[in-house]
Amino acid sequence: MKYLLLAAAAASLASPVQAQEATEVPSPGEIAAAAPAKDWIAIPVSDLLVMDLAPDAKGKPRRVVIQLMPAPFSQGWIGNIRKLAAAHWWDGTSVNRVQDNYVAQWGDATEKKPLPEGLVTVPESEYSVPPHILVAHETRSPALAPSPHRPRGDAYAEFTGFVAGWPVAYDHQSEWPVHCYGMVGVGRNMSPDTGSGAELYAVIGHAPRHLDRNIALVGRVISGIEYLSSLPRGSGPLGFYEDEAERVGITSIRLASDLPAAEQPRFEYLSTDSDAFTNYADARANRRDPFFIRPAGGADICNIPVPIRPIAAK
Amino acid sequence: MKYLLLAAAAASLASPVQAQEATEVPSPGEIAAAAPAKDWIAIPVSDLLVMDLAPDAKGKPRRVVIQLMPAPFSQGWIGNIRKLAAAHWWDGTSVNRVQDNYVAQWGDATEKKPLPEGLVTVPESEYSVPPHILVAHETRSPALAPSPHRPRGDAYAEFTGFVAGWPVAYDHQSEWPVHCYGMVGVGRNMSPDTGSGAELYAVIGHAPRHLDRNIALVGRVISGIEYLSSLPRGSGPLGFYEDEAERVGITSIRLASDLPAAEQPRFEYLSTDSDAFTNYADARANRRDPFFIRPAGGADICNIPVPIRPIAAK
Numbered sequence: 001m002k003y004l005l006l007a008a009a010a011a012s013l014a015s016p017v018q019a020q021e022a023t024e025v026p027s028p029g030e031i032a033a034a035a036p037a038k039d040w041i042a043i044p045v046s047d048l049l050v051m052d053l054a055p056d057a058k059g060k061p062r063r064v065v066i067q068l069m070p071a072p073f074s075q076g077w078i079g080n081i082r083k084l085a086a087a088h089w090w091d092g093t094s095v096n097r098v099q100d101n102y103v104a105q106w107g108d109a110t111e112k113k114p115l116p117e118g119l120v121t122v123p124e125s126e127y128s129v130p131p132h133i134l135v136a137h138e139t140r141s142p143a144l145a146p147s148p149h150r151p152r153g154d155a156y157a158e159f160t161g162f163v164a165g166w167p168v169a170y171d172h173q174s175e176w177p178v179h180c181y182g183m184v185g186v187g188r189n190m191s192p193d194t195g196s197g198a199e200l201y202a203v204i205g206h207a208p209r210h211l212d213r214n215i216a217l218v219g220r221v222i223s224g225i226e227y228l229s230s231l232p233r234g235s236g237p238l239g240f241y242e243d244e245a246e247r248v249g250i251t252s253i254r255l256a257s258d259l260p261a262a263e264q265p266r267f268e269y270l271s272t273d274s275d276a277f278t279n280y281a282d283a284r285a286n287r288r289d290p291f292f293i294r295p296a297g298g299a300d301i302c303n304i305p306v307p308i309r310p311i312a313a314k
Numbered sequence: 315m316k317y318l319l320l321a322a323a324a325a326s327l328a329s330p331v332q333a334q335e336a337t338e339v340p341s342p343g344e345i346a347a348a349a350p351a352k353d354w355i356a357i358p359v360s361d362l363l364v365m366d367l368a369p370d371a372k373g374k375p376r377r378v379v380i381q382l383m384p385a386p387f388s389q390g391w392i393g394n395i396r397k398l399a400a401a402h403w404w405d406g407t408s409v410n411r412v413q414d415n416y417v418a419q420w421g422d423a424t425e426k427k428p429l430p431e432g433l434v435t436v437p438e439s440e441y442s443v444p445p446h447i448l449v450a451h452e453t454r455s456p457a458l459a460p461s462p463h464r465p466r467g468d469a470y471a472e473f474t475g476f477v478a479g480w481p482v483a484y485d486h487q488s489e490w491p492v493h494c495y496g497m498v499g500v501g502r503n504m505s506p507d508t509g510s511g512a513e514l515y516a517v518i519g520h521a522p523r524h525l526d527r528n529i530a531l532v533g534r535v536i537s538g539i540e541y542l543s544s545l546p547r548g549s550g551p552l553g554f555y556e557d558e559a560e561r562v563g564i565t566s567i568r569l570a571s572d573l574p575a576a577e578q579p580r581f582e583y584l585s586t587d588s589d590a591f592t593n594y595a596d597a598r599a600n601r602r603d604p605f606f607i608r609p610a611g612g613a614d615i616c617n618i619p620v621p622i623r624p625i626a627a628k
Binding site for chain 1: 371412414415438441467468469470494495496504505506519520521522524526527528539540543544545546547598599601604605606607608609610611612614616617
């Protein structure tokens with residue numbers, strides 16, 4: 001089997017070649033998998049949004065799980081999203097736009113469905129927060145600090161790092177979440193409209209970091225991204241489906257905490273404040289596992305996906 | 315219509331909102347579209363590889379066009395690829411692996427098909443070339459140079475830029491092509507095996523720049539990437555299809571110059587040595603078109619896709 005490389009989050013090695021040549025040097029995925037249980041933090045079910053798309057052509061279910069961002073990020077829009085889910089507002093809406101190397105976007109294609117009462121209008125100022133906020137006893141990982149021997153940078157911000165399991169960029173004035181693969185944001189019209197949260201998109205291509213601080217990020221897909229990223233691309237402008245029949249129906253979107261307990265998905269993430277994460281990030285930036293001949297000496301913030309995994313049922 | 319943003323390569327504005335609020339500031343796509351004809355360089359048909367996948371479930375054809383890299387990059391593997399295409403070696407092979415946010419990979423799933431005679435073994439040293447090579451009278455674009463007021467960088471290399479229409483990274487020792495979305499590379503086993511070129515992959519996710527200089531890049535998909543990026547993801551390790559029936563058949567792969575003249579696809583790219591490209595790259599890094607409220611002040615090399623378009627039939 002000729003292959004390229006380990007999956008980003010692969011916790012085990014499947015290739016006989018790799019098993020044969022395994023050395024003492026673990027891959028990033030192995031480092032994460034070997035982290036002690038105390039380094040894995042359960043994601044509150046009240047922060048999980050469960051989106052069920054209509055079954056595929058073969059009748060296979062398509063469930064997408066989105067983790068909403070914690071405070072202090074984007075809570076105005078996220079409050080709206082909680083209300084929309086509670087009102088079952090998305091049920092019967094659809095994925096209407098899939099643009100290659102960019103986004104999949106969903107909501108009410110007719111744009112006529114009344115929104116529930118009580119949604120707030122959020123100002124642009126909420127696209128970022130004051131810098132150096134500590135969340136849930138976590139601090140930024142030093143893993144991305146440029147080496148004194150070989151300064152490296154980020155093309156979009158003075159600094160990047162991780163806070164409470166989320167990739168962020170920051171400078172001396174503010175801190176903001178970044179548009180990595182799988183991140184979920186709020187569609188909007190022209191500025192200063194910031195969108196309500198009824199129209200959402202997920203990034204399915206190279207990180208469109210130019211959108212940072214120009215549009216609200218509210219979460220990330222942590223399971224089932226392939227049900228969005230492998231949808232047919234729309235042939236209309238911006239990847240909108242030109243034929244209504246191409247739209248992909250949304251059966252329901254619910255907060256996981258509103259599902260029966262037995263049906264609630266459970267996930268945990270590797271604390272970005274842990275030594276294991278620091279080692280994982282370092283290994284992503286300096287691949288020393290057997291496939292590699294030349295470690296890069298750096299990695300961009302979106303090429304260090306935070307390890308997230310289902311919590312095994314007890 | 316609530317939308318996010320212009321497509322990277324969108325040459326025209328389709329949204330009524332945008333038309334209404336249009337200003338004097340053109341989008342990157344508009345800048346490229348407005349470039350004079352002299353700035354558009356025809357791609358030799360002998361550098362185009364035409365891959366026809368089996369038609370989709372609805373009988374729709376799926377054609378992928380790959381541009382091979384010019385000298386001095388990767389010519390050993392590219393010579394092999396030309397021989398494999400001339401021998402019709404890929405006909406009847408398949409796409410065997412699709413890993414989300416990573417690659418789609420194709421070749422002989424049995425790994426038993428004899429290779430044509432005359433293929434060469436290429437050394438790892440060919441992963442890069444001496445720095446500052448000038449190709450086809452082009453030079454690097456200054457568009458990515460960090461501003462003296464706000465130094466920005468690349469996480470993987472000292473410098474990045476464009477040579478003859480291709481994104482590259484370089485330092486004082488060498489220069490190498492980079493793993494952006496759509497780039498095509500040569501699958502291999504463990505180092506120092508560099509692969510023959512019979513097993514190829516295309517990047518369908520966030521740029522896996524850690525692969526730079528660890529594996530050979532030979533080209534990029536310039537048309538039809540959606541036929542690879544929207545394929546179902548494989549459920550096996552590394553995204554390999556577990557069931558043979560899931561593999562996507564390859565009807566044929568040919569050099570465009572071996573097709574009948576009337577069937578040869580024709581494409582052109584915006585010279586990366588032109589003022590228009592410099593303006594385009596600057597606009598990608600500093601979005602001033604009406605949707606944006608805060609230009610980023612920078613862009614990573616893979617977020618400045620070189621404009622490529624079909625040449626209109628005469």
